[in-house]
Amino acid sequence: MGPKRKGQPEQQGETSRASPAKQRRANNTKKAETEAETETSASSSSSSSKPRDSKLYHGFETYPPSRVFRLIEPGPVLLVTTGSLADSTHNVMTIGFHMVMQHESPPLIGICLGPWDASFAALKKNRECVLAVPDVAMAEVVVDIGNCSADEEDEPSGKWQRFSLEACPAAKVKAPLVGGSDVIANIECVVEDTKMVSKYSMWVLKPVKAWLNPDKKPGEGGRMFHHRGDGTFVIDGEVLDLKDRMVKWREYQD
Numbered sequence: 001m002g003p004k005r006k007g008q009p010e011q012q013g014e015t016s017r018a019s020p021a022k023q024r025r026a027n028n029t030k031k032a033e034t035e036a037e038t039e040t041s042a043s044s045s046s047s048s049s050k051p052r053d054s055k056l057y058h059g060f061e062t063y064p065p066s067r068v069f070r071l072i073e074p075g076p077v078l079l080v081t082t083g084s085l086a087d088s089t090h091n092v093m094t095i096g097f098h099m100v101m102q103h104e105s106p107p108l109i110g111i112c113l114g115p116w117d118a119s120f121a122a123l124k125k126n127r128e129c130v131l132a133v134p135d136v137a138m139a140e141v142v143v144d145i146g147n148c149s150a151d152e153e154d155e156p157s158g159k160w161q162r163f164s165l166e167a168c169p170a171a172k173v174k175a176p177l178v179g180g181s182d183v184i185a186n187i188e189c190v191v192e193d194t195k196m197v198s199k200y201s202m203w204v205l206k207p208v209k210a211w212l213n214p215d216k217k218p219g220e221g222g223r224m225f226h227h228r229g230d231g232t233f234v235i236d237g238e239v240l241d242l243k244d245r246m247v248k249w250r251e252y253q254d
């Protein structure tokens, strides 16, 4: 669980009278959920190749950006897509260094993506990307993606062909979603802050749209995997449910 921030309640009391801060958070969550729905319905009337199915898009349903911390806080290995699908400059790489920085207002995620990666230049240029959460079924290909560079390919998008990855147009960013039944989720992000890039290669991202595979929800068909830092990985397994003890953080539970 992240550090406590200004405005968070000291103690969760009876729910009949919510604190102003809690009420505000509840309203924000509701707003995000409504926005997610509105965004999808708006897309559905568009004639572009952007997302248009109000229920499922390439097998994904919309997921509130204010809840993406649940996808990132477990620390899964992620794919990062950059560039532009429209002009075939899209790239994809693997990361293990990332963190949730803020739940909401706005949600923020930090990723470490270094200047030695071809993806760095694309992120710097377009200031947007997609974070895809792969299921362990993709572990080998995800590691292979992280052991080669677009700089070594004939085309910027060479890795997509090489690894037979499905690139789907995103709703709000130029970089594509990673399609396929073994992808747990996709989070469309824009760069919020670059202050720590030169010193730490740390990009602060703001999720603006998110998609969840309903057949691969974490713990309900989907299993994330986590890098131990040496080429070995641990896979989601047993769930330890301590919700009852999370007395100060009830607003983050269903």
Ligand SMILES: Cc1cc2nc3c(=O)[nH]c(=O)nc-3n(C[C@H](O)[C@H](O)[C@H](O)COP(=O)(O)O)c2cc1C
Residues within 6 Å of the ligand: 077, 091, 092, 093, 094, 095, 096, 097, 098, 112, 113, 114, 116, 117, 118, 119, 120, 142, 143, 144, 145, 146, 147, 148, 149, 150, 151, 227
């Ligand atoms: C398991 C794993 C984790 C990785 N984590 C990171 C990371 O957190 N940050 C980073 O910059 N590169 C990381 N890499 C390396 C990049 O994925 C690798 O440099 C990639 O090939 C860059 O592709 P590009 O040059 O096409 O952008 C990781 C690789 C693997 C296999």
